[in-house]
Amino acid sequence: MRKILLTAVSVAALTSGNAFAAPAQPSVASNVSTITQTDHDNEATVTQNLGYNGESTVTQNGSHGTATVNQSDADIGPYTLQANFSTIDQRAGSVGATANVTQHNTPDYAKENTSEVHQDGNYATANVDQNGKGNNSDVWQTLYYGNGVEATVNQTGVDNQSLVDQDGDYNTATVNQTGEGNDSWVEQDTLTSDSDAYVDQLGNGNIAHSWQHDSELATTDIYQDGNDNDADAHQDHVYFTEIYVDQYGNNNDSDNFQDDVANSEIDVYQEGDYNYSYAEQEGTHAYGVYNSGIYVTQIGDNNASNATQTHVSNGVIEVYQDGDGNESIASQENVFNTSFGSSYGIYVEQGSDNNYSEATQEFGNDNLIDVVQHEGNGNVSYAYQTGNNHTAYIHQDGTHNWSDVNQSGDGHYASVTQTYGYNISNVTQTGLSNVAIVTQ
Numbered sequence: 001m002r003k004i005l006l007t008a009v010s011v012a013a014l015t016s017g018n019a020f021a022a023p024a025q026p027s028v029a030s031n032v033s034t035i036t037q038t039d040h041d042n043e044a045t046v047t048q049n050l051g052y053n054g055e056s057t058v059t060q061n062g063s064h065g066t067a068t069v070n071q072s073d074a075d076i077g078p079y080t081l082q083a084n085f086s087t088i089d090q091r092a093g094s095v096g097a098t099a100n101v102t103q104h105n106t107p108d109y110a111k112e113n114t115s116e117v118h119q120d121g122n123y124a125t126a127n128v129d130q131n132g133k134g135n136n137s138d139v140w141q142t143l144y145y146g147n148g149v150e151a152t153v154n155q156t157g158v159d160n161q162s163l164v165d166q167d168g169d170y171n172t173a174t175v176n177q178t179g180e181g182n183d184s185w186v187e188q189d190t191l192t193s194d195s196d197a198y199v200d201q202l203g204n205g206n207i208a209h210s211w212q213h214d215s216e217l218a219t220t221d222i223y224q225d226g227n228d229n230d231a232d233a234h235q236d237h238v239y240f241t242e243i244y245v246d247q248y249g250n251n252n253d254s255d256n257f258q259d260d261v262a263n264s265e266i267d268v269y270q271e272g273d274y275n276y277s278y279a280e281q282e283g284t285h286a287y288g289v290y291n292s293g294i295y296v297t298q299i300g301d302n303n304a305s306n307a308t309q310t311h312v313s314n315g316v317i318e319v320y321q322d323g324d325g326n327e328s329i330a331s332q333e334n335v336f337n338t339s340f341g342s343s344y345g346i347y348v349e350q351g352s353d354n355n356y357s358e359a360t361q362e363f364g365n366d367n368l369i370d371v372v373q374h375e376g377n378g379n380v381s382y383a384y385q386t387g388n389n390h391t392a393y394i395h396q397d398g399t400h401n402w403s404d405v406n407q408s409g410d411g412h413y414a415s416v417t418q419t420y421g422y423n424i425s426n427v428t429q430t431g432l433s434n435v436a437i438v439t440q
Contacts, residue, residue, distance in 0.1 A: 031055065040064055046086075048072070054084035063095040063121065071113070072104045087116045094121040104131040112136065122168070123148045135160045142167045155182065164197075171195040175208075182206045186220075189213035197221070204228055215241050227251060238264050250274060257282070262290040271299045283311035288334075290314060301325050301352075310334060316344050322351045331360045335367055335387070345369060350379070353398070358382045361390070373397065385412070396423065407434065 031054040035044045040062040047070045048054040058067040071084035090097035103113040112134030117126045119141045126149075128137045135157055141149040147168040152175075155162060159181045164173040167190040175184045175198070186197040186209070193216040199208040200223045207230045210220040215238045222231045225248045233243045236259035243266045245254045250273045256266045258281045266279045277296050283289040288311040296305045301323040309315045310333045317330045330346045345368030346359045354377060361367045361384065369392040373379040378400040383392045385407045394403045394416040401423040405414045412434040416425045 033057070035059065035067075037065065038062060042066070044068070046070070048084060056084075056086045057089075058087070059089045059091075060094060060097065061091055064097065065090055065094055066098045066100075068100040069115075070102045085114045088118070088126075090117075090119045090121070090124065094119055095123060097121060097124045099124075099126045101127070101137075102129045103135065116140075117151075119149065125149070126151045128153045130155045130160065131157060133157045133159060137162045139164045139173075141165065141171070147171070155179070165189075166195070169193040169195065172197075174198045176200045177202070177206065179203045180205055184208045187211045188215070188218070193217060195219075199223070201229065202226060206230070208232070210234070212241070213237065215239070217241065220244065222246070224252065225249060229253070231255070233257070233266075234259075235264070236260060238262075240264065242267065245269070247275065248272060252276070254278070256280070258289075258292070260284060260288070261292045264292045265295065266293075267295045269297045270303065273300050273302060275300060275303045277303075277305045277307075279306070280308045281310075281312070281315065282308070288313055292316075293318065296320070298326065299323060303327070305329070307331070308333075312336070314344055316347070318347045320349050321355065324352045325354045326350050326352075327356045329358045332367070333360075333362050335361050335363060346371075348372070350374065353377050354379070356380050360384045362386050367391075369393070371395070373401070383414075385409070394418075394425075399423075407431075 031048040033046050033056040036059045038061045042060050042065045044058050045068045046056045049072050054071050056069045067088045069086045084103055086101050088099045097119050099117045101115045113130050113132055114136045115128050116138045124141055126139045135155050137153050139151040142165055148170045149166055150172045151164045153162045155177045158179045160177050160179055161183045162175045163185045166188045171188055173186045180203045182201050184199045188195045196219045197210045198221045201208055202225045204227045206224050208222045209232045212218045212235045215235055218241045220233045221244045223246045227249045229247055229252045231245045231254045234257045235241050239262045241264045243256050246269045248271050252270055252275045254268050254277045256279045258264055260283055261281055268277045275298050279294045281289045281292050289309050290313045293316040294307045296319045298321045302325045303321055304327045305319050306329045307317045308331045312332050312335045319328045319330055328348050347370045348357045349372045351374045355373050357371050359369045363386055366389045369383045371381045371394050373396045377398050379396050381394050381403045383405045387409045389411045390407055392405050392414045396418045399420055401418050403416045403425045405427045407429045410431045412429050414427050
């Protein structure tokens with residue numbers, strides 16, 4: 001085992017001059033460190049303080065290597081031209097490798113810190129902590145299907161960026177960003193069973209993306225607090241997986257996809273104004289959507305939700321919207337529902353005024369549509385069903401409501417209740433044993 005401890009300290013040398021002349025630039029050293037280690041159980045520690053253009057490169061080939069880099073800026077006012085840069089490469093079967101990077105760059109004149117970590121092998125750990133403006137962190141834990149790897153990135157400041165890419169099973173990626181204009185990309189691919197991706201963002205204009213491929217028992221959890229946030233989560237060929245997105249603030253956008261899923265769910269919660277949620281669970285003829293659900297909760301005004309399930313067996317869509325001027329579109333295509341927990345089908349509940357709901361089910365049996373709109377003016381609800389044994393409930397409170405229910409098949413039952421005002425209801429049923437009850 002080899003241990004290397006490198007400490008570089010640069011101290012500013014002051015120059016005298018005319019009190020009325022422009023201040024001269026202090027002489028500040030640039031720190032450069034390069035460490036290369038081979039064999040196993042190596043340790044490298046680099047500390048760079050009170051300088052600018054600090055650069056550290058650590059390369060370790062072998063298992064159970066540990067690399068630690070600490071960098072801080074010179075804090076010399078307008079003469080801090082460039083912040084620190086760190087690269088850690090732990091390759092060639094670096095099983096059990098650990099990389100720790102800390103970069104602090106707080107003055108107003110600091111430019112940007114950059115940290116890159118590359119780890120190949122199982123049970124690797126990367127920790128990155130950045131403080132300042134324009135920080136960038138890249139963590140790559142790929143190749144050889146790195147099982148059991150962990151990456152943790154914490155960024156504080158403005159215009160931070162983080163990219164984490166992991167291959168293999170039992171992996172964990174955690175990204176915390178605080179500030180404005182943050183961007184996080186987490187991708188776990190190539191058999192990412194029992195892997196978790198967490199992204200926390202606080203500030204304005206944040207964007208988070210998470211992608212999990214061929215996943216089983218995988219979880220994506222994205223939390224955003226601020227304005228103009230965007231979250232995009234995608235899971236394909238997944239079993240027993242979850243996507244959770246919570247957004248607080250204005251103008252948030254959430255797009256979530258699950259392809260060829262079983263026993264999985266998408267859960268979206270948005271609170272604020274002008275929120276939009278698109279959730280899709282899509283199956284193919286060979287691989288469908290089985291025992292899975294989409295759950296959307298929106299609180300505020302002018303919210304929009306679009307939830308879609310295709311090639312569904314025992315699927316459920318639940319949408320709850322509380323506020324004025326909300327819109328909900330829910331669709332199940334190629335549906336064959338019997339039961340999913342205690343419920344299956346489509347459930348939509350909207351509160352306050354001027355809400356719009358459209359629910360559609362096609363090619364299925366034992367399907368259910370339940371739409372409730374409370375205390376509002378000008379609410380509109382559509383329901384369309386094809387197949388056998390369908391049931392549709394439409395309940396609307398307020399005035400100027402309009403409900404359209406169209407059913408085709410056997411054994412349908414439709415009940416529409418509209419109270420107060422001049423409501424309009426159109427119910428069309430074809431087949432056998434259909435019952436329609438409308439109360440206005």
